[in-house]
Amino acid sequence: MTITTDTAPAAPSPAAPPPATPPPATPPPATPPPATLPPATPPPATLLRPHAEQVYADELAALVAADDRPRPPSWRMSPHAVVTYLLGGALADGTVITPKYVGPRRLIEVAVATLATDRALLLLGVPGTAKTWVSEHLAAAVSGDSSLLVQGTSGTAEETIRYGWNYARLLAEGPSRAALVASPVMTAMAEGRIARVEELTRIPSDVQDALITILSEKSLPVPELGIEVQAAKGFSVIATANDRDRGVNDLSSALRRRFNTVVLPLPASEDEEVGIVARRVEQLGRALELPEVPSALEEIRRVVTVFRELRSGMTADGRTKLKSPTGTMSPAEAISVITSGIALAAHFGDGMLRPADVAAGLLGAVIKDPVTDGGVWGEYLEAVVRERRGWGDFYRACREVSG
């Protein structure tokens, strides 16, 4: 591809315009893209899933106010404050920062330090290890905006990563800045923010390669207009990829070299995992306005125990070997099993989370393949659950839903 980048006369520097939001390649008044929501954002409390920067606006503001360390260009806060935002802590003014991620501090430090360099960040791990979650919170803390997002699928086209056109305008007026529709990546480059690319390895390899120029040259040419968008300081990319997708569309070595990889692990201990699930279940329950269900902790611990045992192929006491089911048994699934259980208990039960409320969800999480997983679950139920002291109710509830 020949790129005519005669940037000089026609195109004012894209990074220069006022701090306003619209991408420089599409001047403000010209193109309200058809799919854009009305400008007034509804209050976060009415949204089903507000962005991290909306939910934690107070914490972010307190961190910015208390932050006296140096900030990389365009960052809203120092790397140190970003790590505190993710891992939690208390500020000098007494503000409590809730932990968003539970795991090794060093990993988050490496991730944040990477964003302060010219390399992009790749979060890798098995499903449900908070890759998306961490990427959203990092973008929220660093640029105050986690919404510049490209969702990778096998159908992701190059224009989703680079730019597209408003075809009505393109036909009527020919190629013009007003007809250009900037991708989230282009917007992030122009504004010095973080762009997120979800499930990078699901994107076809040739489309992934569109990121190479962006990450190495920090520039995105628009040959049709003879311009280029150069990345402002502060621009970076956080991509996530799933271990299980390895081999679907492997990252080319050229692209891999542009990323620093951080592998997010499964929770190290049972207590840690119970803590993660309990906190998230509580937050979700509040966001969904589910009626409060007291003392869910016992069932949470039980579900986490089942998940950990099946995942590791060994009972917690290390005595009995087990077969593992085909699906992933991650904290994310445990969270949804408990949340569904709470909805059942609140609306159809006596308001307490009972074994019967989690059994059905648990079965659905474990048995992804009816033939092999059904056998694995049956064996586990009879050999482990049935024999375990204090698990009688749970055993009966599971038997009942297993049919």
Ligand SMILES: Nc1ncnc2c1ncn2[C@@H]1O[C@H](COP(=O)(O)OP(=O)(O)OP(=O)(O)O)[C@@H](O)[C@H]1O
């Ligand atoms: N270590 C952890 N600390 C805090 N929350 C966690 C942790 N592990 C998992 N979670 C929770 O699990 C949920 C799912 O995480 P997320 O969707 O980010 O996983 P993922 O790694 O992107 O999975 P996938 O590969 O399926 O996309 C989130 O709600 C998150 O709160």
Ligand SMILES: [Mg+2]
């Ligand atoms: Mg994800």
